[in-house]
Amino acid sequence: MVNYDITIDKEKIVLNPEDSTSLDLVAIGNRQFHVLRHNRSYTIKILNTDFAKKTMTIEVNGNAYEMVLADEYDQMVRKMGLLTAQVHKINSIKAPMPGLIIDIMATIGQKVEAGTPLIVLSAMKMENIITSGGEGVIKSINVEVNDTVDKGQLIIEME
Structure with missing residues (x-):
């Protein structure tokens, strides 16, 4: 039962x-x-x-x-006390692939958590929404709409 x-x-x-x-x-x-x-x-x-x-x-x-x-x-x-809330803090968001920035949904000073949409990156004829992998506060956005980025390029700094 x-x-x-x-x-x-x-x-x-x-x-x-x-x-x-x-x-x-x-x-x-x-x-x-x-x-x-x-x-x-x-x-x-x-x-x-x-x-x-x-x-x-x-x-x-x-x-x-x-x-x-x-x-x-x-x-x-x-x-048993095995549930522990783990908060994953992130320091930066990098471009996962080369492409063109077509939208920026984040703002400086914004608090974000895992899954928060930040940037729309057009690559290989597809729009990819880049989301936060953890939580933090946006310190700076290093790209603008219509900028091209390389794979691994820093696009957002977090604090």
Whole structure:
């Protein structure tokens, strides 16, 4: 018997197999469900899912919530203290290939995190969005729109 820890907007709920079988859950559309629990009616819509992070954004009766699901393995890892948040600080962004800068989405002083779009680089007839590989604050942008860059050329300095 596996219990699931569900955290919805920092409120933790433990869902055990008996609870899950007592839910009256009916699919009413694509990613939409009607749930009856303890004589209360809920309309639930799944807005976004990230299976790798085991997170969802759900809408319950018109209100959006962030949800995190922790199975038995996740609970054991957390209990053992093996979850450590690592923040990857970066010092620079370099051109991954030669090309032409066609857009700059970043600004000096902007705080960025991993995945933040920074530059659009046109190379081999394709537009490539260069994103941040970690977090930091943009110190300087060493290119302008329509500049050509070589592979490995420094395009953004971080602090």
